[in-house]
Amino acid sequence: MTDVFTTLSPEWYTGRSGFLIAAAVVAIAAVTGVYVANHLNPDDKDAERFKKLAKLPSPPGAVPILGHLLVVGSSPHLKFSEWGKTLGPIFAVKMGSSRTWVVHNSPHVVRDIMERRGATFSDRVQTHILGAVSNNGDMYILADNGPYLRTWRKHTNNTINKTRLDKDYNYVFKSETNNMLLDLLERGNAGPEGIDPFHDIYLYVINVLTLIVFGKNYKKDDPDYQHILQLTIDVMVVTRNILEEFFPFLSPLYRGAVGRAKELQLEIQQLFGKFVNEVRQDKKEGNERKCACNEFLKAQETDEEGHLYEAAIINTCCTFIMAGVDTSAVVLMNSIIMMARHPEIQDRAFAEIKANIGLDRLPSDMDEASLPYTCAFITELLRFRPPTWLGIPHSNPKDEEYNGYHIPANSAHVINMHGMHFDPDTYPDPYAFKPERYLDVDNSRQHFAFGAGRRACPGAFLAEKSIFTTVARLLWAFRIEPPLDAQGNPIEVALPNISMPTPTAARVNVRFVPRHDNVERVCRA
Numbered sequence: 001m002t003d004v005f006t007t008l009s010p011e012w013y014t015g016r017s018g019f020l021i022a023a024a025v026v027a028i029a030a031v032t033g034v035y036v037a038n039h040l041n042p043d044d045k046d047a048e049r050f051k052k053l054a055k056l057p058s059p060p061g062a063v064p065i066l067g068h069l070l071v072v073g074s075s076p077h078l079k080f081s082e083w084g085k086t087l088g089p090i091f092a093v094k095m096g097s098s099r100t101w102v103v104h105n106s107p108h109v110v111r112d113i114m115e116r117r118g119a120t121f122s123d124r125v126q127t128h129i130l131g132a133v134s135n136n137g138d139m140y141i142l143a144d145n146g147p148y149l150r151t152w153r154k155h156t157n158n159t160i161n162k163t164r165l166d167k168d169y170n171y172v173f174k175s176e177t178n179n180m181l182l183d184l185l186e187r188g189n190a191g192p193e194g195i196d197p198f199h200d201i202y203l204y205v206i207n208v209l210t211l212i213v214f215g216k217n218y219k220k221d222d223p224d225y226q227h228i229l230q231l232t233i234d235v236m237v238v239t240r241n242i243l244e245e246f247f248p249f250l251s252p253l254y255r256g257a258v259g260r261a262k263e264l265q266l267e268i269q270q271l272f273g274k275f276v277n278e279v280r281q282d283k284k285e286g287n288e289r290k291c292a293c294n295e296f297l298k299a300q301e302t303d304e305e306g307h308l309y310e311a312a313i314i315n316t317c318c319t320f321i322m323a324g325v326d327t328s329a330v331v332l333m334n335s336i337i338m339m340a341r342h343p344e345i346q347d348r349a350f351a352e353i354k355a356n357i358g359l360d361r362l363p364s365d366m367d368e369a370s371l372p373y374t375c376a377f378i379t380e381l382l383r384f385r386p387p388t389w390l391g392i393p394h395s396n397p398k399d400e401e402y403n404g405y406h407i408p409a410n411s412a413h414v415i416n417m418h419g420m421h422f423d424p425d426t427y428p429d430p431y432a433f434k435p436e437r438y439l440d441v442d443n444s445r446q447h448f449a450f451g452a453g454r455r456a457c458p459g460a461f462l463a464e465k466s467i468f469t470t471v472a473r474l475l476w477a478f479r480i481e482p483p484l485d486a487q488g489n490p491i492e493v494a495l496p497n498i499s500m501p502t503p504t505a506a507r508v509n510v511r512f513v514p515r516h517d518n519v520e521r522v523c524r525a
């Protein structure tokens, strides 16, 4: 905006017209100023207001160009939690030369900003790499808030809400866990060194998702399965490249990564396009598959808004798989690690399962209400080691005010799960793994693993159902024990690493020792 009072600076008027003119001009300006202030572009008025607001507290140590990057280091969540102790529940850091990052360090800030003001704080942070890999937001996980996102969140909810999952997809969790248990029964206790269940877990989570999305599952050596697994890893690697976000002025240096992201998008369109076509073909031939993709194709026939175009369907199907595979696999691997480290927790959970379900059938997700300790184990797992410590940043397209602070336009908002999940006021003895902390407390906000507000994970029900079924069945079938050294002594299974902001699934060896003789019979029944 042109600032009336800057235009009327002394240099401007004294040099040319003398004090009389100056006085007249000032008088006119005063009147005009009132008029202009009342009729300014609202954005300009806002800009004035925002200038007067306090700046968010910020830690020391920022330097030109790099901002706080050097002091933040490679474990930002750990540093944010440390800073939160002195800076309070919300503060700002400068990550590189670009936007302000706003750290949400307390549940009430997340509630006030992301939940109550979801209409304003629900864009995503955009970079060329993210734009390329997502086909400019066709993968709606990376799209800004708007009609496209709303349409796809609506279709997601219609397809994988709790009722639909219970009604249409229960068989998926049951059959896929059975396959995994039988495989582990065969290989899991063959030698003292145990086995690494990484591929069993990935096969399970990918099959759960491909069955729900495309009505199709795979064997480990199927080339399509291998391709999905590889793409999941490649997309994860390319989207982790966030230096472009921190130093946008170096954009020529990122061409290689943007090119790679475009290649991956092409690969996604080919592979997932093939899957979508198979579903379409079956539909044409009257063999409609019961799957999310088929529902999207049906909705496409009556789509008036134009958001269900081919690339959108392909990328949404792919998003379900990309968003759900690693996250669920990390949680399941962590569940195995925590079981191996805590025989007393396993024994208590098994006792609960045996008493309430018995050994003649497998537990299912319908048993949640009668297995509170098993549920508490999973909740504690999501508090103690969520698959990401900072979630996916939200953004606000315009300048905003919060509690007297100015939140600059295009800020990136992160939920610092680490700070909140280890807050001793909410979770006494926070670094201890204690499922029982959830048994007597009515704590509806138990963790932030699934994010918050309008962008909160729409796959949370699916993930919870899948994780509960798997964990309850592993506990029912096996005692998970650490591997043994040459002398037959147990080798401690390491805790999942806490230093990575987005950890990958841990690689560990454990032994799956059958708890009873019914495992094979019941799994094959």
Ligand code: HEM
Residues within 6 Å of the ligand: 140, 141, 142, 153, 160, 319, 320, 321, 323, 324, 325, 327, 328, 331, 386, 387, 388, 391, 392, 393, 394, 449, 450, 451, 452, 453, 454, 455, 456, 457, 458, 459, 460, 462, 463
């Ligand atoms: C333990 C498993 C999972 C965890 C911990 C998890 C966590 C998250 C988090 C933190 C976000 C970002 C939320 C935010 O911005 O506030 C998210 C978004 C998302 N998740 Fe999940 N997720 C899991 C499994 C799944 C599954 C199985 C699906 C499959 C449908 C899925 C689909 C999505 C999608 C589509 C989004 C983007 C939502 C949007 O941008 O509006 N997630 N998830």
